[in-house]
Amino acid sequence: KAGVTQTPRYLIKTRGQQVTLSCSPISGHRSVSWYQQTPGQGLQFLFEYFSETQRNKGNFPGRFSGRQFSNSRSEMNVSTLELGDSALYLCASRRGGGTDTQYFGPGTRLTVL
Amino acid sequence: KQEVTQIPAALSVPEGENLVLNCSFTDSAIYNLQWFRQDPGKGLTSLLLIQSSQREQTSGRLNASLDKSSGRSTLYIAASQPGDSATYLCAVREEYGNKLVFGAGTILRVKS
Numbered sequence: 001k002a003g004v005t006q007t008p009r010y011l012i013k014t015r016g017q018q019v020t021l022s023c024s025p026i027s028g029h030r031s032v033s034w035y036q037q038t039p040g041q042g043l044q045f046l047f048e049y050f051s052e053t054q055r056n057k058g059n060f061p062g063r064f065s066g067r068q069f070s071n072s073r074s075e076m077n078v079s080t081l082e083l084g085d086s087a088l089y090l091c092a093s094r095r096g097g098g099t100d101t102q103y104f105g106p107g108t109r110l111t112v113l
Numbered sequence: 114k115q116e117v118t119q120i121p122a123a124l125s126v127p128e129g130e131n132l133v134l135n136c137s138f139t140d141s142a143i144y145n146l147q148w149f150r151q152d153p154g155k156g157l158t159s160l161l162l163i164q165s166s167q168r169e170q171t172s173g174r175l176n177a178s179l180d181k182s183s184g185r186s187t188l189y190i191a192a193s194q195p196g197d198s199a200t201y202l203c204a205v206r207e208e209y210g211n212k213l214v215f216g217a218g219t220i221l222r223v224k225s
Contacts, residue, residue, distance in 0.1 A: 004156075033212070043202070043215040056210055090156055092213075099144050099164055102206075102213060104157040 002027065004093050004105035012111045018079040021108045025072050025093030031055075032074040033102070034066060037088040046089075049074055050096055078110075086112045115140045119203055119216035126193055127224050134188040134219045136203030141181050144206040147213070148177050148188050151200045160201075161188070193223045 005024045013019050025032050034046040045058040049068035066076045072093075078085055088107045094100035120135045136146070145164045149157040161170045161177040163186070169178040176189040190197060200220050204213040 042217050045212040101162045106156040
């Protein structure tokens, strides 16, 4: 069974640009969550999508947005990039229930110059 | 607001030692607690998940316990090996918001 996949694995952007990251969940998983990991703040929750609907959102500015498609694949978009957006962005999937195990992808390393 | 704390922040042990990693959380309204392993620059690998109604889970050399009422969990690693060197993260799934809240992690180094 294939795991969670994320593309691209590495990205270099400049301030002010926008970026789109993609995540394909494990087959059969309907929930996709996004997390940001930085050395200073650790792992922080961005948002969760379930059956194409945003179910929960973390404390991030509106520049961070996402969506989920009917096949459960998800994209995350960051507009007007800032230096502080440099981070490892992790996508995770699970079936959708509250007691499910969450499985993480390898992440996308975003560097903003 | 849920806060998760992991102690120690870093640990260096000789190969073969048994060790314990600690995790504490402030709000007991959780669905479950999950332990992860992260290798440098990589994603998270799920090690063990303990539901809020359970007391412990075991997988190979790993054993995790949960005391929900006191807000504590421990991860026990038996007979440590150099390949166990990684960052170990503890996360609780909140009932409210249904998201994972992570601790800062314990960096483990097992010396051969």
